[in-house]
Amino acid sequence: MTAPMERIQILDEIEKDIITCLQCAAQALLELSKEKSGQKQAETNTSQFLRTLQQVESRLSDQINYLTQVSTGQPHEGSGYASQKVLQMAWHRLEHVRSWVNELDRLKASHLSTTRSAAGPNVQNGSMTSSSTST
Structure with a gap:
């Protein structure tokens, strides 16, 4: 064409x-x-x-x-509309997945911060330390 x-x-x-x-x-x-x-x-x-x-x-x-x-x-030969539409939909799906991943990351950070603050000051690097030493 x-x-x-x-x-x-x-x-x-x-x-x-x-x-x-x-x-x-x-x-x-x-x-x-x-x-x-x-x-x-x-x-x-x-x-x-x-x-x-x-x-x-x-x-x-x-x-x-x-x-x-x-x-x-x-x-038909010479038409790029179908390919353009497929690409546009792929970009839309990619942005949707990115927004979900960002939301999950935000929820994870929120959950970790809530867990750390609820555990108190004895929590360091994800493990509890005891104030007493065993002999």
């Missing part, structure tokens, strides 16, 4: 063809509006208008067909 920039270039060319169509139509009408119109010149402009218009119609139909394929939501 063509890259997005190529699609834009094709649309630019179609736009130029539309301008050519309008110019041919204007020339044909201008020729016909003259008192002494050149029948041959009007016919030449009209036939060029019709040829260019047919090309525009064909190329626009191609573009519209491409857009209908893209807009169905089905994966």
Whole structure:
């Protein structure tokens, strides 16, 4: 499939063809509006208008067909939407897991601090020391 920039270039060319169509139509009408119109010149402009218009119609139909394929939501060549959505959901899950791990870490720290303060001043490094010595 063509890259997005190529699609834009094709649309630019179609736009130029539309301008050519309008110019041919204007020339044909201008020729016909003259008192002494050149029948041959009007016919030449009209036939060029019709040829260019047919090309525009064909190329626009191609573009519209491409857009209908893209807009169905089905994966197709050149589409990164599905991959982008999967990546976005993975980042969301990662952030969710990080928040849970941080919450668990906070609860652990809170629990350890509560346990140490409840055990009293005799607790050092997680073990109790006795004030009396055994002989």
